[in-house]
Amino acid sequence: MISEEVKTAYNNFYTNSDVAWRMLGAKYKAQNIVDVCMNIKPKKVLEVGAGDGSILHFLNEWNFAPELYALEIAQSGVDIIQDRKLSLLKAAQTFDGYKIPYGDDEFDLVILAHVLEHVEHERVLLRELKRVSKYIVVEVPKDYRFGVDTRMKHFLDYGHINMYTPTSLRFLLQSEGLEILEDKVSMTAPETVKFNEFINRKAPKTFIKNLKIELEYRIKKTLGNFLGRKKQEQFANAYTVLTKKSDSNLHIF
Secondary structure (H helix, E strand, O other), rough: OOOOHHHHHHHHHHHHOOOHHHHHHHHHHHHHHHHHHHOOOOEEEEEEEEHHHHHHHHHHHHHOOOEEEEEOOOOOOHHHHHOOOOOOOOEEEEEEEEOOOOOOEEEEEEEEEOHHHHOOOOOHHHHHHHHHEEEEEEEEEEOOOOHHHHHHHHHHHHOOOOOOOOHHHHHHHHHHHEEEEEEEEEEEHHHHHHHHHHHHHHHHOOHHHHHHHHHHHHHHHHHHHOOOHHHHHEEEEOOEEEEEEOOOOOOOO
């Protein structure tokens, strides 16, 4: 179970957060989820660590599934989710961070988007997700870069206590008896970078700066397409993967 201090921190986060910024990020996260789930048609979907419901807002708008459910550690997050009045949302409630208050195989799909990097006991949570659902989609930020240990304060301020690369996430999921079905690497869109630079950071908006953001994205995209998957994973800012329960006995018992 997570501590009261962590609950309080996230309660404050959702009440003080910038709505426009969170919605912009959520639009791309939701699109990544839709992209990796193209070949499945889930009817009953649970988002674990749903935050303020930003991702669910888009999944609801796009009719991703007939039934949406949400779990979140912060009551303030649940309150905002409920205030959204999402037409496909059947229930939103708090949970203790690990124990999913639903029965075995109750869902077709569980979504865990930008949560795992915050979780102290990753495998405990993954086993619970596997218990309640056939399919699990996980998205994590690709925070890891050379020298990341010299920027610990930066990441800990965001509550990121785990670092992943696409390779290390695949290893974690497969070692927990999950089979990789689809995956996607993605870079932060220029729209999001500009919002962060010019609105969040209040940097002067210049033609040169604007052009630099656009060019950097296009150059990395082109190089990734030309040089292949390894380079794409190197440039990525996020990694999204769809898994299902595997019959493999590779996982830890």
